[in-house]
Amino acid sequence: MTATSGSELAALSARQAGARIAAREVSSRELTEAALGRIARLDGRLGAFLAVTADRALAAAREADARAARGGRLSELDGVPLAVKDLFLTRGVPTTAGSRILEGWLPPCDATAVERLEAAGAVLLGKLNLDEFAMGSSTENSAYKPCRNPWDLTRTPGGSSGGSAAAVAARLAHGALGTDTGGSIREPAAFCGVVGVKPTYGRVSRFGVVAFASSLDQVGPLARTVEDAALLLGAVAGHDPRDMTSSARPVGDYLAGLEDGARGLRIGVPREWLGDGLEPGTLAAVRAALEAYQRLGATLVEVSLPHSRYGIAAYYIIAPAEASSNLARYDGVRFGLRAGAGGGLREMYAETRQEGFGPEVKRRIMLGTYALSSGYYDAYYLRAQKVRTLVRRDLDQAFERCDLVAGPVAPGVAFRLGERVEDPLRMYLADVFTITANLAALPALSVPCGRDAATGLPVGLQLVGRPFDEATLLRAARALEREVGTFPAPEVA
Amino acid sequence: MSLSLEEVRRIAALARLRLSPEEEERFAGQLSAILDHVRLLEELDVAAVEPMTHALAGEAPALRADLERPGLSAEVAVAAAPERAGTHFKVPRVLE
Numbered sequence: 001m002t003a004t005s006g007s008e009l010a011a012l013s014a015r016q017a018g019a020r021i022a023a024r025e026v027s028s029r030e031l032t033e034a035a036l037g038r039i040a041r042l043d044g045r046l047g048a049f050l051a052v053t054a055d056r057a058l059a060a061a062r063e064a065d066a067r068a069a070r071g072g073r074l075s076e077l078d079g080v081p082l083a084v085k086d087l088f089l090t091r092g093v094p095t096t097a098g099s100r101i102l103e104g105w106l107p108p109c110d111a112t113a114v115e116r117l118e119a120a121g122a123v124l125l126g127k128l129n130l131d132e133f134a135m136g137s138s139t140e141n142s143a144y145k146p147c148r149n150p151w152d153l154t155r156t157p158g159g160s161s162g163g164s165a166a167a168v169a170a171r172l173a174h175g176a177l178g179t180d181t182g183g184s185i186r187e188p189a190a191f192c193g194v195v196g197v198k199p200t201y202g203r204v205s206r207f208g209v210v211a212f213a214s215s216l217d218q219v220g221p222l223a224r225t226v227e228d229a230a231l232l233l234g235a236v237a238g239h240d241p242r243d244m245t246s247s248a249r250p251v252g253d254y255l256a257g258l259e260d261g262a263r264g265l266r267i268g269v270p271r272e273w274l275g276d277g278l279e280p281g282t283l284a285a286v287r288a289a290l291e292a293y294q295r296l297g298a299t300l301v302e303v304s305l306p307h308s309r310y311g312i313a314a315y316y317i318i319a320p321a322e323a324s325s326n327l328a329r330y331d332g333v334r335f336g337l338r339a340g341a342g343g344g345l346r347e348m349y350a351e352t353r354q355e356g357f358g359p360e361v362k363r364r365i366m367l368g369t370y371a372l373s374s375g376y377y378d379a380y381y382l383r384a385q386k387v388r389t390l391v392r393r394d395l396d397q398a399f400e401r402c403d404l405v406a407g408p409v410a411p412g413v414a415f416r417l418g419e420r421v422e423d424p425l426r427m428y429l430a431d432v433f434t435i436t437a438n439l440a441a442l443p444a445l446s447v448p449c450g451r452d453a454a455t456g457l458p459v460g461l462q463l464v465g466r467p468f469d470e471a472t473l474l475r476a477a478r479a480l481e482r483e484v485g486t487f488p489a490p491e492v493a
Numbered sequence: 494m495s496l497s498l499e500e501v502r503r504i505a506a507l508a509r510l511r512l513s514p515e516e517e518e519r520f521a522g523q524l525s526a527i528l529d530h531v532r533l534l535e536e537l538d539v540a541a542v543e544p545m546t547h548a549l550a551g552e553a554p555a556l557r558a559d560l561e562r563p564g565l566s567a568e569v570a571v572a573a574a575p576e577r578a579g580t581h582f583k584v585p586r587v588l589e
Contacts, residue, residue, distance in 0.1 A: 108569045201548045215548045241557055245549060313531045324508060331509070333582050338575035345585045350511035359519075362510055366501070366520055367527060369508040383534050385544030390537070392545060425526050441548040 006034035010171040011489060014228040017174050018076040021068050028064035028079030031174075032057050032123050035081040039125065039172050042492045047147040048157075048167040050086045051094050052126040057081065060123040067121065077235055078121025083173040085164050086127035087134055088114050088219075089208040097210040098132040098142040098160075101330050101337045101356025111208025112243065113177055113219050113236045120235045125173055129163030132358045133327065134184055134212045136160050137427055138420065141360040146417055149191060150490040151457055155414040158188030164222045165192035171489050175223045175232050179209060181216045182315055183409070183434025186446035189222050190409035190460025193448050193487035195229045195477065196222045198434075200468045201441035202247035204233075205240030213322035214245070216315075216438045225486055226447060226478040230254035233470060252471050262479035263297030265472070268402030270305040273433060279412035281452030285459035286408050289449035292483045293406070293476075303398040303405065307390040311435040314391070316428055317371050317384035318439075323361075324368030330356060363424060392440040395464070403472055405464040408433050409446045413457040433462060443470045447477035448487055458487055494532070495525045 009031050012020065020026040036054050043049050064079030073079075089095050089107035096102045110118070118124065131141035139147040139162025147162040149155040150170035157166040161178025165188030168176050178185040180198035189196025197220040204219040211217065221232035237251045269290060274283065290300055332338035332352035340351025357365070371380035398405055410430055420427040437444035442464055449461035461480065465473040501521045505512045512520065567580035576583040 105573055108565055108572065247549065307537075310534055310537065313533045316527060317531055317534075328509075332575060333584055334571075335573035336575070341576070341585050343585075344589075345587050346509075348585055349509040353509055354511040357510070359516070362512070362516070363520060363523060365508050365510060366504050367524055370496075370504045370524070370528075373504065373507060380531065382544055383539055385546060386539035386542040387534055387537060388545040389542050390539070424523055425530060428527070429530075439545075 006037050009034040010038050012174065013225045014080050014082070014174040014223065015076060015225070015231055017080045018078065021064070021079045022073060024068065028061040028068070028123060029058065031079065032061040032081050032125070035125055035173060042170060043172060045148065045153060045492055046150060046166050046170060047145045048129055048163040048170065048172055049083070049126045050096060050098070050129050050144055050163070053093055053124060056093070057123050057125050064121050064123060074119065074121035075235065076231060077117070079123060080174050081123045081125050082117060082175045083125045083128050083164070083167055084114060084177040085130050085161050085179060087130060087179055087210045088177060089210070090114055090127065093127065095127065096144070097134070098130045098144065099356065099358065099361065100143045101352070103337065105335050109208060112205035112240045114208065116236045117177070128161070128167055128176060131160035131162070132361050133210065133323070134160040134179055134181055135323070135360050135364055137183065137187055137430055138415070139163060140417060140421055141358060143358050148417070149414045150492050151193065152414065153492070155416050156191070158191035158414060160184040161222060162188045165189050165194055165196065168192070168194045168222045168224060169487065169490060170492055175221060175228050177219060177232070177236065178222050179217055179219050180438065181213050181319060182438050183431045185220045185222060186409050186434050186444060186460065186462060187431070189446040190458065191414035193458030194222055194224060195226050195445065195447050196220065197229050197233055197445040197470065198437060198443065199233060199237065199470055200443040202245055203237050203443070203468065203470065205243040205246045207240055207242040211326040213319040214326060215322060216319060226474055226481045227255065227258060229445070230258055230474045247468070249468055254471055254474055257471055257475050258478045260475050261296060262293050262476055265298040265404065265476055266301050266402040267293055267298050267476070268301050268303035268398045268405040270303050270308065270398070270405060270407055272305055272308055273407035277411050278408060279452065281454050282408055282410070282412050282459050284453065285450035286461055289461045289480055289484070290406060292480060296479055296483065301402045303402060305394040305398065305436065307387065307394050308432070308436050310387050311391055311439055312428055312432055314384040314387040315431070315435045315439060316367065317380045318388065320364040320368030321371045321381050322368065324365045324372065327361070327365055360424070388439045391436060395436070395440045395442060399466050404476055407462050409460040409462040410434070413452045413455055413459060437464045442467060443473055445473050445477055447480055448484065449480060450484055494528050496521050496528070
C-alpha cells in the first residue's frame with residue numbers, strides 16, 4: 001500500500017476513490033479517517049455539517065474494506081465517504097431539516113436515496129447544513145448556524161443545499177446529496193465551484209425527504225466532477241413504490257456516453273437569459289462557455305422563453321402554498337417540538353409553531369396560507385398553475401429546435417453573508433434562471449464554467465434538458481469540463 | 494398592494510402561527526412587496542390555459558396493488574411523541 005497524505009486522499013474524486021479501493025491501494029478506513037480529519041480541522045470555520053456520524057462511518061468503512069478484501073464490492077461507490085443534506089431522513093440519526101422544530105428528532109426510517117447509497121456501500125459521514133426546510137438561497141436560514149463559502153468565508157455558499165456544496169468543494173466529502181425546489185442544488189453548486197444536478201421531476205424518489213413543495217422538490221447529487229455526478233445520480237435514480245410521484249421509466253447508464261463530446265449538439269440560448277441584470281463577470285464566463293461549445297462542434301441556436309420572467313411570481317405562489325400545506329404537520333403532536341400544551345390545543349399549535357419555525361419559514365407559510373385562503377385561490381394559485389403550463393410550453397417549443405438549453409445559473413457570484421437577509425424579495429429574484437426547470441419539471445444541472453474576473457469566485461453554467469434526458473446534459477457538461485477543468489481545493493482560511 | 498395588520502393577523506390565525514407585534518409589522522411590509530411582484534402574473538391572459546396540475550404530465554402514475562403490507566409498529570410510531578400514553582399520542586383536551 002502506498003503512503004498517501006490525508007489531503008491527497010481527500011482530493012480524490014468519488015470515482016477515483018472507489019477505483020483506489022478496488023485496486024486495494026487505499027482502504028475505505030483511510031479515506032474515511034482523512035475526511036473526518038478534514039471535517040474536524042476545517043468545519044468549525046465552514047459550518048457545512050449539522051451532525052458528523054464518525055462511529056457509524058468508521059463501522060461502515062470496516063465493512064466496505066472487508067468486502068473489498070474478499071472481492072465482493074457492492075458498487076463503484078463501495079467504501080467512498082459521502083454525506084447528505086439534513087433534509088433526508090436517517091434512521092436513528094438526528095434529522096433536523098435545519099429547524100428547531102425537529103431538534104433532537106430520530107426518524108424511524110431512512111430516505112430511499114439514503115438506503116440506496118448505503119446499499120451501494122457508500123460511507124455516510126453525516127448530515128449537511130441547509131436553509132430551514134430548504135427555504136432559502138444562502139443557508140443563512142439554518143436555525144443552527146450559517147454555512148460559509150469555502151472560497152471566501154465572508155460569503156454564502158448559496159442554498160438551500162449550501163452545506164452539501166461547501167462540503168464537496170472543500171473536500172470534506174467525496175460527494176453529497178441535496179434537494180432542489182427552485183435552484184437549491186444548482187445555485188450552491190455554482191457558488192462553490194462544483195457540479196450539481198436537479199434531475200427530472202420523478203427521476204429520484206423523495207420518500208423520506210422532508211417535504212417542502214411537493215410538485216417541485218427533487219433529489220440530486222453535488223459532486224467534484226461530472227463523472228461523479230453521473231455515478232451518484234445512477235446510484236439513487238429509479239422507481240420507488242413508496243413515492244407515488246416516482247417514474248417507472250428505466251434508468252439509463254449515465255456514465256456510458258459521458259465522453260461522447262459536444263459535437264453535433266444543438267444548444268439553445270434563451271435571449272431573455274443573457275440580458276440585463278447579470279453581473280459582468282458572470283455574463284463573460286457564460287459567454288466564454290458558449291464559445292467553447294462552438295469550438296467543440298456544437299451549434300448555438302437562439303431560442304426564446306418569453307414566460308421565464310413570470311417564473312419567480314408563479315413560483316412564490318406555488319411553493320409557499322404547498323409549503324403551508326406540508327408544514328401543517330408540525331403541530332407538536334407526533335414528533336418534534338411541543339410548547340404551550342398547558343394552555344389547550346389551539347394554544348399548543350400556535351406556541352409550538354411560533355417557537356419552532358424561523359422567520360423565512362413563517363413568511364412562506366403566511367404567503368401560502370394567504371394565496372390558498374378563501375376568495376384568493378383563483379387569483380393566485382390557479383393563475384400560477386396556468387403560468388406554469390406556459391413556462392413548460394416555452395421549453396417544449398425550444399426543444400423542437402435544440403437538444404438542450406444553456407444559460408446562467410444565478411445572476412452573479414456568491415454574495416456576502418447578511419447582504420440580503422432583510423430583503424426577501426431581492427433574495428427570491430436571484431432564483432430567476434433556476435426556477436424555470438422546477439416549474440417545467442425538467443432536468444437541469446450546474447457545471448463550473450470559469451471564474452468571475454473581479455472576485456475570482458466560481459461561475460456555473462446551467463444546462464436544461466428534455467424530460468428524462470439527464471444523459472445529454474451530463475455528456476454536454478463533461479465536454480465543457482474537459483475544456484475548463486475542475487476547481488482545485490480552496491484554501492479555507 | 495398593501496396587507497393590513499388585521500389581514501396579517503387573520504392569516505396567522507389560519508396558519509396556526511402566533512406572531513409577535515414586530516413580526517406582524519415586518520411581515521405586513523414584506524408580504525406586500527412580494528404580492529406586488531406577483532401581480533406581474535395579471536399581465537398574462539390565461540383564460541384558455543390549462544393549469545399544470547401534475548408535474549409528470551403524460552407519465553401515468555403507477556398504481557400499486559391494494560395489498561396489506563407491514564408498516565411502522567405502534568411502538569415505533571409513537572416513539573418520538575412529545576407526550577404519549579402507551580401507544581397513543583397524548584394531546585391537551587380538545588373539547589372544553
